[in-house]
Amino acid sequence: MAAQPANRWVGSAGAGGFDLRSDVMTTPTANMLAAIQNCSLLDDVFREDTTTIELEKHCAKLAGKEAGLLVLSGTMGNQVGLRTLLKQPPHAVLCDRESHIFKYEAGGVSSLTGAMIQTVFPKNGIYLTLEDVQANAITGTDVHDCTTRVISLENTINGVIMPLAEVRRISEWARSHGIKMHCDGARLWEAVSAGAGSLPDFAACFDTLTLCFSKGLGAPIGSVLLGSHEDIKHATWIRKSIGGGLRQAGVIAAPARVAVDETFGTGPNGEGGILRHTHTLATAVSKLWTDRGGKMLYPADTNMCWLDLAASGVNATEMQELGAAEGLRLFGNRLVLHYQIYENRAEVLPRLERIFTKALAGKAPAAASTTEPAPAAEGETKSMYPTQ
Template sequence: MIDLRSDTVTQPTTAMRQAMAQAVVGDDVYGEDKTVTKLEETAAQMLGKEAGLFVTSGTQGNQVAILTHTKRGEEVIVEADAHVFYYEVGAMAALGGLQTRPIAGERGMMPLTAMEEAIRPQNIHFPETGLICLENTHNRAGGTVLPLSYMQSVKELADRNHIPVHLDGARLFNAVVASGISAKEYAATVDSVQFCLSKGLAAPVGSVLVGTAEFIEKARKWRKMLGGGMRQAGVIAAPGLIALTQMVDRLADDHVRAKRLAQGLANIRGIVVDVDRVETNIVIADVRDSGLTPDEFLATLSECGVLAAGFGGTLVRFVTHVDITDDHIDETIAAAAFTTRMR
């Protein structure tokens, strides 16, 4: 099957598998796993932060960051389609006793005026605004890249109001490759960053959270409370090091293939794709004019050997990654064309 459901389906490379087998390990809860320590230090250095923390997933990294930044009863400003709001099982409320303040954005960006208006004034009736969360690239906006200037403006607004900013950078390195702006420059606009090793960077598991040394020390305790204290974790940190050092530049190939896929799908009658909005490795197609429901479209596509994912309403998502080739893109376009003819 040609699996375009997500970039989480990638298989570890041969080098990653070898690194897993040969990793130097120790008990990370005791701080004795040298491979984990190297991964955390490498990640922190790449993003220009003081320290890093290896976590099991992007969701765990985001929630550890949010819990570290806030206290119960506070409010967190989020974009209305942000991953931390849309896909993390209400964790802010369930785990942190936090209220979310979603703001509808355009291409993943909350309007600065709306964000400023959402910051709570001191009043006995209101919760305090404890955190602003950004997402770059923005998944539900189609993998769009938040401009550095926008993130700088958000940080200036947050600093004026003494509010920290957390970045869900699950696909931050896609933004880096697409924009030419370094990870350090993006990270300088926020107080903490979580990025995934297990998406476009193709490691089998894990994310890293970075911030100040004091912040990471507190975050480490939250990670333990959430069951994320791992023991001989070097076996999964080792492929993460390869992901960071060898898999970043090749993300450009995924972006080129996503654009070509978008153009091919847009030329099929009954499928609508905004090709100009495809900036990284995510393609969102609207199949409402095909005469098929998304479920019908996906079922027939699967019979043709291609997997994609429903994305709400009449939308279908395709995500390119390291295991997708040029031939796969051609086959996917042909399968989609066949699928629309079968209605």
């Protein structure tokens, strides 16, 4: 008997179609796998691989930046970007206390750049404002100071959109103080697809930014770092120094290009893309939860639903078990929607409805639910899930 293929994809029929733990759980589509078969297979350390170079140029053009550099992961993109912008200690990077570069990148900022991280709790409980930044950035020249050299923003952060107007305020202030700007834009595609501004609108506020192909866009691997010709040239050295110089990188770039074109879309506002459908689904899922008295931690601006399990009287393990009984993979207090869940929505929504009904039965207060997040207390960590 012929052996079964190991990868029982395709697309939403694969393992990702019922997995709400993260949007990294998508499975590659037939078009992505076909693109791998047709890509150039030349050496990218020698900068000869046309599929890779075309992807980098395309992303740079979409975002209105001069150049791009394929990296293996969002973490690699952030670390290479920050190392590129920083010169030498003493120096500091200011970021949100909830940001990925601080919480989930294995302390890379300190080990790779020698920078001190200045974490800030947003006063509004959701995202940093200029006032938060001004109250915490160190701009002095006193010898005791560790001066802020880079402000790193994350957008979306916890699935919430950092509004373009606020990003602009922070960027203008930073530039007037000689501070560089980096964006962890792993999910900036989501903010753009939701209509928060175009890629060039956001990218103009930053010196460097990362965009991930392997989150909501659905590619198996990869991210891109964007910036000026000069910064990207330097970033290529940094990438090499941490083992990120790739040989036949076309096998990574080809499915990433399909992910950009088909999931995000072909223009800087996500024209023709399917990403925005997941946002409608997130709204529907939140409503299922709040209609039954459940509370939310953050607004479901894009593709994430953060359930306030504690305030709703629900235990995370219990939710996970209820999910498993319905054939859905859940984890912690966050439900993440991606386009392969969207394709299965007719099956997923009734299952979630049953799970929520059981989880909240006799537990949640009957009072009308709200999507307003409670402000974060100093020292409070809102997520009870791990990393992605």
